[in-house]
Structure formats: C-alpha cells, structure tokens
Amino acid sequence: xxxxxxxxxxxxxxxxxxxxxxxxxxxxxxxxxxxxxxxxxxxxxxxxxxxxxxxxxxxxxxxxxxxxxxxxxxxxxxxxxxxxxxxxxxxxxxxxxxxxxxxxxxxxxxxxxxxxxxxxxxxxxxxxxxxxxxxxxxxxxxxxxxxxxxxxxxxxxxxxxxxxxxxxxxxxxxxxxxxxxxxxxxxxxxxxxxxxxxxx
Numbered sequence: 001x002x003x004x005x006x007x008x009x010x011x012x013x014x015x016x017x018x019x020x021x022x023x024x025x026x027x028x029x030x031x032x033x034x035x036x037x038x039x040x041x042x043x044x045x046x047x048x049x050x051x052x053x054x055x056x057x058x059x060x061x062x063x064x065x066x067x068x069x070x071x072x073x074x075x076x077x078x079x080x081x082x083x084x085x086x087x088x089x090x091x092x093x094x095x096x097x098x099x100x101x102x103x104x105x106x107x108x109x110x111x112x113x114x115x116x117x118x119x120x121x122x123x124x125x126x127x128x129x130x131x132x133x134x135x136x137x138x139x140x141x142x143x144x145x146x147x148x149x150x151x152x153x154x155x156x157x158x159x160x161x162x163x164x165x166x167x168x169x170x171x172x173x174x175x176x177x178x179x180x181x182x183x184x185x186x187x188x189x190x191x192x193x194x195x196x197x198x199x200x
Contacts (some may be wrong), residue, residue: 003098003140012050012136013186014087015144018092018177023142026094032137033096040130043122046108050099050168052158061161062097062154062173063090069153089148092177096134097158103167127171127186135174146178147172 003011022029033051042048054062067086074082089095100123109116131147138145155170 002024002165008136008140012132012139013183014142014146015139015179015183016088016146017180018088018144018175019180020091020093021178022093023178028141029053029094029138029143032141033134036130036133036137040126040133042126043119044108044112046104046119046123046126048101048104049126050101051130051134052097052099052164054097055094058162059092059175060090062095062158063087063175065154065161066150066173067087069150069157073153081195089146089173089175092175093143094176096174096176098127098134098171098174099164099168100124100171101165101167102169103165124171130173131172134138138174138176142178143175143176144183145176147174149173164181 030053033053037049037051040049063086066089067083067138070082070086071079105119105123111120135145135147149172150171151170158164158170159166159168
C-alpha cells in the first residue's frame with residue numbers, strides 16, 4: 001500500500017471506526033513510530049519528543065483511565081454519548097501516546113536565554129509534525145487513526161502506571177486500528193482564501 005507523498009497526505013483522515021485488527025505486525029508499527037521520532041525536525045535539534053506505544057490490554061487500560069476520569073466530570077444524563085466515544089477508541093488495535101520532554105526544553109532555555117520564551121512554542125510545533133508524520137504513515141499501511149487530547153485528565157495516571165518520567169508532558173493520544181468503514185467526506189474552504197502569492 002506504499003504511496004507517493006502527496007497521496008499519503010491526501011488519504012490521511014480522522015477515522016473513528018476502528019477495529020482490534022491490524023494489517024501489519026506490532027514490530028512494523030513500532031518501526032514506523034521509531035522512524036517518525038527519529039526523522040521529525042525539532043528546533044536546535046532538541047529531539048524533545050517521546051512516544052509510548054500501547055497494544056492490547058495496555059491500550060485498553062489507557063482508555064479505562066480516560067473513562068474513569070470522565071465519569072467524575074461529565075453529567076450522568078450526557079454520559080452515554082461520551083461512553084460510546086471512548087469505547088470506540090478502546091476497540092482499536094493500539095494507541096500511541098505523544099509526549100514532549102520538559103527537561104530537554106528547560107535545558108535549552110537555560111543555554112539560550114535569548115530564545116527562552118520561544119522553546120515551548122517550538123516544542124509544540126515539533127509535536128505537531130511528529131503527530132502528523134506518525135498519523136500519515138499509519139494510514140499508509142492500512143490503519144485508521146484519530147488524534148485525541150485527554151491530557152490533563154489522565155497524565156498522572158499514565159505516568160504512574162507505566163512508570164514514565166515526571167518531566168514528560170503528555171501532548172495527545174492516537175488510537176488506531178484497521179478501519180471498519182470509510183471516514184466521512186471532507187469539505188474544504190476556498191483555497192483562494194487560505195493561500196496568497198506575491199512576487200514583489
């Protein structure tokens with residue numbers, strides 16, 4: 001299912017209907033995430049991104065943490081829709097957790113005080129590029145995925161359960177699995193309103 005770059009970008013879509021199946025091995029998925037981490041650019045070559053790849057029971061445990069946290073804040077009369085949404089993520093084959101290491105960022109802020117105010121923003125940009133690269137590459141091998149952000153609700157539980165460094169900041173969660181149906185058709189705003197060209 002290898003595609004040229006433009007085809008891969010075009011076909012990367014948000015996919016909520018995922019199954020507990022994969023067209024490739026866990027090792028190949030791991031190699032994709034490792035490739036993305038190694039080759040995503042970062043400011044000052046900081047290499048501040050970290051990933052945790054969860055399969056099987058580990059992935060389901062992650063979404064149990066989310067469900068438990070949401071039970072405490074979502075009104076009971078609204079919880080059914082929330083539960084269905086989280087169950088759709090839990091039904092997948094696995095989940096990628098994306099982090100940024102604040103220890104790396106703080107060290108750069110101390111080393112380059114002139115740019116200290118910008119390193120957090122640059123870290124966010126690195127995280128965004130890594131998420132896009134990982135997402136596109138997963139889709140390219142036949143896996144559907146989406147990007148979720150339950151960070152504040154689950155970060156402490158995630159770090160404690162998998163014994164992760166406290167300096168890591170949870171950025172997002174990407175549940176993935178073989179898609180059970182095609183994503184909805186995407187609509188686009190006029191490109192003329194989004195891209196401008198000047199030659200002087």
